[in-house]
Amino acid sequence: MLSSEQIKNFIAQGLPCEILEVRGDDGQHFEAMVVSSAFVGKNKVQQHQLVYRALGDRMRQEIHALSLRTFTPEAWAAVNN
Amino acid sequence: MDVQEKIRTQVTANPVVLYMKGTPQFPQCGFSGMAVQILKACGAEYVAVDVLTDPEIREGIKIYANWPTIPQLYINGEFVGGADIMRELYESNELQEMLA
Numbered sequence: 001m002l003s004s005e006q007i008k009n010f011i012a013q014g015l016p017c018e019i020l021e022v023r024g025d026d027g028q029h030f031e032a033m034v035v036s037s038a039f040v041g042k043n044k045v046q047q048h049q050l051v052y053r054a055l056g057d058r059m060r061q062e063i064h065a066l067s068l069r070t071f072t073p074e075a076w077a078a079v080n081n
Numbered sequence: 082m083d084v085q086e087k088i089r090t091q092v093t094a095n096p097v098v099l100y101m102k103g104t105p106q107f108p109q110c111g112f113s114g115m116a117v118q119i120l121k122a123c124g125a126e127y128v129a130v131d132v133l134t135d136p137e138i139r140e141g142i143k144i145y146a147n148w149p150t151i152p153q154l155y156i157n158g159e160f161v162g163g164a165d166i167m168r169e170l171y172e173s174n175e176l177q178e179m180l181a
């Protein structure tokens with residue numbers, strides 16, 4: 001069973017992130033919040049696809065539900081002030 | 082007709098298509114249920130495809146959109162997103178405009 005810590009590491013290994021938080025303790029349902037400059041110039045679908053690509057096959061087999069919130073550093077700054 | 086062709090036909094022949102688990106009346110997954118609620122709140126007309134009744138479509142759609150999960154919303158043949166993105170677009174009123 002996967003832990004949110006493992007998910008966090010998988011994402012971090014596959015995608016350079018400024019901020020990365022992963023919650024979820026039932027092994028199946030997770031929530032990830034990712035801020036990365038790799039998202040700049042990409043629409044929401046493309047941003048999420050980058051996270052899914054970092055997770056690779058685990059996303060298809062072991063992770064049933066992963067809610068994603070993705071931001072560019074600029075969008076994250078705007079949300080926060 | 083292979084499954085990718087079948088999907089391409091479905092999403093281009095109908096302006097709004099939701100691939101989901103279950104039906105709008107009986108969604109079989111929380112995320113699919115959320116997608117149905119969002120479309121209902123938009124008052125949108127759409128074609129729902131229950132991927133649980135067709136394993137080929139269930140896997141084929143993930144390849145088609147390069148997106149590993151269900152539900153998936155298509156508007157005018159274009160993949161719009163899953164439940165998260167639908168909610169974000171709904172909250173920013175973009176989804177309502179796309180469906181108008």
